[in-house]
Amino acid sequence: MPENIRSRVVTQGSQRTPNRAMLRAVGFGDDDFTKPIVGVANGFSTITPCNIGINELAKRAEIGIKNAGGMPQMFGTITISDGISMGTEGMKYSLVSRDVIADSIETACNGQSMDGVIAIGGCDKNMPGAMIAMARMNIPAIFVYGGTIKPGHFQGEDLTVVSAFEAVGKHSAGKIDDETLLGIERNACPGAGSCGGMFTANTMSSAFEAMGMSLPYSSTMAAEDVEKADSTEKSAFVLVNAIRNQILPSQILTRKAFENAISVIMAVGGSTNAVLHLLAIANTIGVELTLDDFETIRQRVPVLCDLKPSGRYVTVNLHQAGGIPQVMKMLLTHGLLHGDALTISGETIGEILADIPVEPPANQDVIRPWNNPVYKEGHLAILKGNLASEGAVAKISGVKKPKITGPARVFESEEECLEAILAKKINPGDVIIIRYEGPKGGPGMREMLAPTSAIIGAGLGDSVGLITDGRFSGGTYGLVVGHVAPEAYIGGTIGLVKEGDSITIDAQEKLLQLNVSEEELAQRSANWKAPEPRYKRGVLGKYVKLVSSSSLGAVTDLNLF
Numbered sequence: 001m002p003e004n005i006r007s008r009v010v011t012q013g014s015q016r017t018p019n020r021a022m023l024r025a026v027g028f029g030d031d032d033f034t035k036p037i038v039g040v041a042n043g044f045s046t047i048t049p050c051n052i053g054i055n056e057l058a059k060r061a062e063i064g065i066k067n068a069g070g071m072p073q074m075f076g077t078i079t080i081s082d083g084i085s086m087g088t089e090g091m092k093y094s095l096v097s098r099d100v101i102a103d104s105i106e107t108a109c110n111g112q113s114m115d116g117v118i119a120i121g122g123c124d125k126n127m128p129g130a131m132i133a134m135a136r137m138n139i140p141a142i143f144v145y146g147g148t149i150k151p152g153h154f155q156g157e158d159l160t161v162v163s164a165f166e167a168v169g170k171h172s173a174g175k176i177d178d179e180t181l182l183g184i185e186r187n188a189c190p191g192a193g194s195c196g197g198m199f200t201a202n203t204m205s206s207a208f209e210a211m212g213m214s215l216p217y218s219s220t221m222a223a224e225d226v227e228k229a230d231s232t233e234k235s236a237f238v239l240v241n242a243i244r245n246q247i248l249p250s251q252i253l254t255r256k257a258f259e260n261a262i263s264v265i266m267a268v269g270g271s272t273n274a275v276l277h278l279l280a281i282a283n284t285i286g287v288e289l290t291l292d293d294f295e296t297i298r299q300r301v302p303v304l305c306d307l308k309p310s311g312r313y314v315t316v317n318l319h320q321a322g323g324i325p326q327v328m329k330m331l332l333t334h335g336l337l338h339g340d341a342l343t344i345s346g347e348t349i350g351e352i353l354a355d356i357p358v359e360p361p362a363n364q365d366v367i368r369p370w371n372n373p374v375y376k377e378g379h380l381a382i383l384k385g386n387l388a389s390e391g392a393v394a395k396i397s398g399v400k401k402p403k404i405t406g407p408a409r410v411f412e413s414e415e416e417c418l419e420a421i422l423a424k425k426i427n428p429g430d431v432i433i434i435r436y437e438g439p440k441g442g443p444g445m446r447e448m449l450a451p452t453s454a455i456i457g458a459g460l461g462d463s464v465g466l467i468t469d470g471r472f473s474g475g476t477y478g479l480v481v482g483h484v485a486p487e488a489y490i491g492g493t494i495g496l497v498k499e500g501d502s503i504t505i506d507a508q509e510k511l512l513q514l515n516v517s518e519e520e521l522a523q524r525s526a527n528w529k530a531p532e533p534r535y536k537r538g539v540l541g542k543y544v545k546l547v548s549s550s551s552l553g554a555v556t557d558l559n560l561f
Helices: 014-025 054-067 089-111 126-137 161-172 178-187 200-211 226-245 255-268 273-285 291-298 315-320 323-333 414-422 449-457 518-527 538-546
Strands: 037-042 071-076 116-121 141-145 152-154 157-159 380-385 388-395 403-411 431-434 465-468 480-485 502-506 511-514
Touching (some): 037 054, 037 089, 054 116, 054 226, 089 126, 089 273, 089 538, 116 126, 116 226, 126 273, 141 200, 141 226, 152 178, 157 161, 161 178, 161 414, 200 255, 200 323, 255 273, 255 291, 273 291, 291 380, 380 502, 414 431, 414 449, 449 465
Parallel strands (some): 037 116, 380 511, 431 465, 465 480
Antiparallel strands (some): 152 157, 380 388
């Protein structure tokens, strides 16, 4: 079997003389036209610290591909910085960028008939965007994470970007002065790499390692460490071997792989966004996965890692304690991982974990021993009720009061809510509603790190509930419920809530309930009118037309015909 199964349509035969002529101009020689052409999807950008170091990794990938006998072709793809766009209109483009990234990688690889692709990304949407593209194309592929940022330090504390968001709330509440606020700002992000806690980027990198689409240990390496570049070059070798052996995403991204990923996400205390992204990837590859599967796995998998945002440590500490392989070995030992799942290297998960100790090192407490978990059950709960008939996602780690019934405080946008919090207009016992921020209504399902961090900073984290049809940052914690479906924009019950209505959030009973009679709700529904779309052209206009419910992953190519 030729190694250049796809690219030979571009490089072979007399009719392809013009094609080869152009390839010679970018570095191909006489002996290169029978080699596999390998795409290097480069997420380098100076937009964000998450991606600023990626170009050097892409160059190492090129070296690895050439040394392994392939021909690299590098191309760029976009990124949006969630941390920088947070709290602004620009955040509406964040989730949208996931699909733009997927489309761009698919377009480049299929347009150029590439034999495989190594995608290198950092910020949150780079990873699921790349994986959706890999699932669509079903060509040999591997993902390389750009790496995590190292913690900042100020006044004896480790900092992440979430520290800066929470500092805004503390400053507004008079708990810190201007000088301290500025000190946190100056020290929160010390260099290159994605946000340092078990936020969305590190959650998704961990999930992809668990699924076998990235190399062991690679998901928790620091961006600025030498081992990250070395792992990138090794990934290139592994990919070229996968091209020769035609190891395809469809063989790796099986139901077992998704279950493994969900188990790891629960064990490390990962982001709510992982639910949305895994649903989207599963939909693309054709694996049946629903919100209920997350709840089933949550009930049997403990939280083993004491990681920010609700815990004490950052991802570099997890790496030093044994990383994702250590967590996976513990899950495998207790029957909560599929050891026969295939990985991109051709080995099974069980084979990769064979020499990993059953218990974590005794001289650390980032990864807890099995008999002393942080929580006995997973932290991402799926809530349903008349306020979310399709489901909603709650992150219940660190929550002291898992149930609240209180009056609704209704806001039609994130900005309105943040203004009220900073003006001290939110009281203990309130249940905040932020609506028309869903996939269609936002559009783009903005993350709500600004208001949730302001709540924590104001000292209301244990006494206030927050519900939205938008999303939460991986840095969010507290009694918060997102991804409410159906969303307000299409007539979901969240759009019918009135100021002062009684609402119940019960994480233990998995209930999200508007305490209003069915007759009253029916009357409100009859009087409800859909708002005018906020965008009617451009990327966001197209997104409103195409995007599905968040309960299906907010995908843009569902039931097109």
